[in-house]
Amino acid sequence: MKKLIATSVETKIWYSIIETLKKDGWEVATEYNQFDKGIDFDLYELAQKGEKILFAWDNWFEGEIKCSEQRMRDLENTFGIKLKFGEPKHLSLNLIDKMKSLLTKK
Numbered sequence: 239m240k241k242l243i244a245t246s247v248e249t250k251i252w253y254s255i256i257e258t259l260k261k262d263g264w265e266v267a268t269e270y271n272q273f274d275k276g277i278d279f280d281l282y283e284l285a286q287k288g289e290k291i292l293f294a295w296d297n298w299f300e301g302e303i304k305c306s307e308q309r310m311r312d313l314e315n316t317f318g319i320k321l322k323f324g325e326p327k328h329l330s331l332n333l334i335d336k337m338k339s340l341l342t343k344k
Contacts, residue, residue, distance in 0.1 A: 242310045243329045244303040244321035252301030255313060256293055259284055264291070268334055271342040281341065283334060294328035304329045 247255075260266065267290065268283035280295040292304040303313070303321070314321055334341065 239306050241304055242307050242323060243326045244301075244310060245324040245326050246299065246322050247295075247301030247303060249295065249300050251317065251319060252293065252295055252303070255303070255317060256282055256284065258316070259286075259291070267343065269342050281328075281333065292329060292333070294326075294333060296327070299327045302326050302329045 264284040264286045266282060267285040268281070270279060270281040272279075278297055280293075282293040284291045284293070289306070289309065291309060293301065294304075295301040303310070304326075305313075310321060313319075
């Protein structure tokens with residue numbers, strides 16, 4: 239399945255998407271848990287029925303979202319937004335493995 243990475247997602251929208259998905263039954267599989275959470279950096283991996291969405295954010299480049307093309311379109315429709323697809327700063331890497339000592343697995 240082809241994955242897309244949306245970039246430069248406005249911070250308020252990025253957090254709103256995460257909170258809405260959690261209310262809709264998505265579970266937090268992995269979460270950044272360091273002292274600068276939400277200040278300099280943040281990361282979530284949400285999961286539902288075998289599907290995963292990865293979210294990364296920093297205060298310089300704002301949010302990134304990595305998921306299937308269909309899920310990306312669903313997010314655009316649900317939130318009435320048009321996502322941008324540029325060069326990601328974080329999600330082009332295998333961030334979960336790279337940062338595993340800084341994450342909380344649920």
